[in-house]
Amino acid sequence: MWTLCVCLFLAQPGDDWQKLEAVHLKNTRQVTRDFVRAGEGYFSPDASKIIFQAEEKGENPFYQMFVMNMETGAARRVSPGIGKTTCGYFHPSTKKILFASSHLDPDARKHYDAELKARAEEKETKNRRRYAWDFDKYMEIFEANLDGSGLKRLTNSMGYDGEGSYSADGKKIVFCSNRSGAKNLELYTMDADGKNVRPLTKAPGCYNGGPFFSPDGKKVIFRSDRKKKDHLQLYVINVDGTNEKALTDDESWVFWAPYWYKDSTHIIYTAADHSNPLVRPNYDLYWMNIETGKKVRLTFAPGADVLPVFSPDYAKVMWTSNRDGRSPTHLYLADFIAPK
Numbered sequence: 001m002w003t004l005c006v007c008l009f010l011a012q013p014g015d016d017w018q019k020l021e022a023v024h025l026k027n028t029r030q031v032t033r034d035f036v037r038a039g040e041g042y043f044s045p046d047a048s049k050i051i052f053q054a055e056e057k058g059e060n061p062f063y064q065m066f067v068m069n070m071e072t073g074a075a076r077r078v079s080p081g082i083g084k085t086t087c088g089y090f091h092p093s094t095k096k097i098l099f100a101s102s103h104l105d106p107d108a109r110k111h112y113d114a115e116l117k118a119r120a121e122e123k124e125t126k127n128r129r130r131y132a133w134d135f136d137k138y139m140e141i142f143e144a145n146l147d148g149s150g151l152k153r154l155t156n157s158m159g160y161d162g163e164g165s166y167s168a169d170g171k172k173i174v175f176c177s178n179r180s181g182a183k184n185l186e187l188y189t190m191d192a193d194g195k196n197v198r199p200l201t202k203a204p205g206c207y208n209g210g211p212f213f214s215p216d217g218k219k220v221i222f223r224s225d226r227k228k229k230d231h232l233q234l235y236v237i238n239v240d241g242t243n244e245k246a247l248t249d250d251e252s253w254v255f256w257a258p259y260w261y262k263d264s265t266h267i268i269y270t271a272a273d274h275s276n277p278l279v280r281p282n283y284d285l286y287w288m289n290i291e292t293g294k295k296v297r298l299t300f301a302p303g304a305d306v307l308p309v310f311s312p313d314y315a316k317v318m319w320t321s322n323r324d325g326r327s328p329t330h331l332y333l334a335d336f337i338a339p340k
Contacts, residue, residue, distance in 0.1 A: 017300035024287075024298050025317065025334035032068070032075075036061075037328040039320030040307045044090045047312050049146070051078070051088035051097055052331055061115045065099045067146055078148030083108035084136060087163045091192070092170040097144050098154075100162035105138035135160040135185065141175060141194075154194035160185070166192065167213040172239075174200065174220055176209035187211050187222060189239070200241050207232075210257060213239070214264040221258045221267055221290075232256045234269060236290060247290055254281070257307045261338070262314045265291055268298070270306045285319060287339050296339040304329070310336070 021028070032038040032054065041052035048070055053063035056077070065079035065088045079085045083102035090097055102108060122128055139162045141155045155161035157179040164175035171192055178185045180199075185207040187200040201208045203226045211222040220239060223232040227249070234247040234255045247267075248255045252275035258267045267288050272281035285298040285308045298317075299305040303325035309318050317336045322329045 017302070020300040021298070024296070024337045024339060026337065028332055028334040031318065031331040031333050033330065034075075035328075035330070038066075038331055039329050040087065041318050041320070041331045042089050042309055043311050043318070044094050045092050045312055046094055049090070049094075050318070050331070051090060051099070053085055053088065056081075059109075059112060061112055061119070065097075065101070065148075067097065067148075076147065078144060078146070079103070080148075080151070083111075083138070086139070087165070089165045091143075091166055092168060095146070097146060098141065098164050098166065098173065099144075100139050100141050100164060102136045102138040102140075104140065105136070108138070135162075135178060141173070143192075143194075154190070155197075163209045163211065165212050168215055168217055172213070174211040174213060176207075176211065185209060187220065187237075200237065200239075201244070202241075208235075212258070212260055214260050215262055216264040219264065221260060223256045223258065227251055230254075231274065234258050234267075234288075247288065247293070254283075259309050261310060265289060266338070268308045268310065268317065270308065285317075301325075303327070314338075 036055040036057055038052055038054035041050045043050055050068050052066055054066050055063055062084040064077055064081055065085045066075045067078050068075040079101055080103040083105050085099050085101045088097060088099040137159050139160050140153055141161050141164045143152045143154055144150055159178040161177045164173050166173055172189050173192055174189050176185055177188050184204050187208050188197055189200055190197040206224060206226040208222055208224045211220050213220055219236050221236050224235055225232050227233055228251040231251050232254050236247055237244040253271055253273055255269060255271045258269040260267055267290060269286055270283050271286050272283040274281050283304045283306050285305050287296040287298055301323045303322040305319055305321045307320040315336060316333055318331055318333045320329050321332050
C-alpha cells in the first residue's frame with residue numbers, strides 16, 4: 001500500500017512566508033467552501049469550470065466528484081454519491097468528464113462506519129492517522145456528461161483502475177491499474193472509449209501512478225516508489241514506453257503530484273523532506289526544469305500545499321491546501337509568475 005503523510009500541524013516557517021510566496025504566486029484566494037474538505041481540482045479547457053473531489057456533509061465520509069462554475073461558484077455533484085471517487089478530469093472538448101469511482105462495490109456503504117469510527121478515535125486520542133490510499137479493488141474509471149448524466153464505464157478489470165487523465169487531443173487516457181496483480185500498480189494507456197488498453201510502465205512490485213500526458217503529446221510524467229517503498233520519486237517516459245528517466249533521486253524526500261507546464265519542459269509538483277523522523281514533514285509546491293534538473297520552491301505556508309495544476313492559459317495555479325496547518329483542506333488559486 002502506498003502511504004503518504006500530509007501533515008496538518010506544523011511549526012511556523014516564520015512571519016515572512018507570504019513575502020516568499022509572492023515572488024511567484026500573486027493574489028492567492030480560496031476557491032472551494034461549504035464542504036467538509038475538498039481538493040485535487042482540474043480546469044475545463046475553457047477555464048469556465050473546475051472538477052474536484054470533496055466530502056459532502058452527510059453519511060458518506062469519502063470524496064465525491066463535483067463540477068463548479070468558476071464565475072458563480074455554484075458546484076454540482078456529478079458522481080453517484082456512493083462509495084469513493086478520485087481523479088476527475090475534463091475531456092478537451094469540454095463535453096465529457098472522467099473520474100474513478102467505487103460506487104459499484106456492493107458493500108460501499110458498509111465502509112462508512114469504519115471511517116467515521118477511525119476519525120472519532122483520532123479526535124479523542126489526538127493521534128492523526130498516516131494518510132493511506134487503499135487502491136480499492138472496486139475502483140473503476142467512468143466517463144460522464146458535465147452534469148453527471150450518461151455515466152459510462154470505461155474499465156472493467158479485477159482490481160484498482162484510477163488516476164486517469166486525457167491526452168491533449170482527447171484521443172487517449174493514461175491511468176494506473178493493478179490488473180496484472182495486486183502489488184503491480186503500473187501505468188496503462190487506452191483509447192478514450194476504453195478500448196485498446198496497453199501497458200506503459202514495467203516496474204513490478206511497486207506503485208506507478210499520477211500520470212499526465214505532456215502538452216506536446218510526446219511524454220508522460222508520473223510518480224513511483226520503485227527505489228524505496230512509500231518514498232515517491234518523479235519519472236518521465238515517452239508515450240511509447242521508451243526512454244524512461246528518473247527526475248528525482250533523493251530517498252530522504254517524497255516527490256509526487258507532478259503536472260506539466262505549457263512548454264513540456266517544466267513541471268510543477270509537491271515535495272517534502274522526510275529525512276528526520278522526529279520532525280513532521282511539510283509538503284510544498286516546487287518548479288523544475290526536467291532537462292536541467294533546476295528546482296525552485298514556490299510555497300512556504302505552515303500548512304500542506306499539494307496537488308498543483310495550471311489553468312489552460314498557464315497564468316494561474318490551483319492547488320489543495322490547509323494554508324494555516326489547522327483548517328480542513330480546500331482548493332486555492334493564485335496568479336502564477338514562472339521562475340526564470
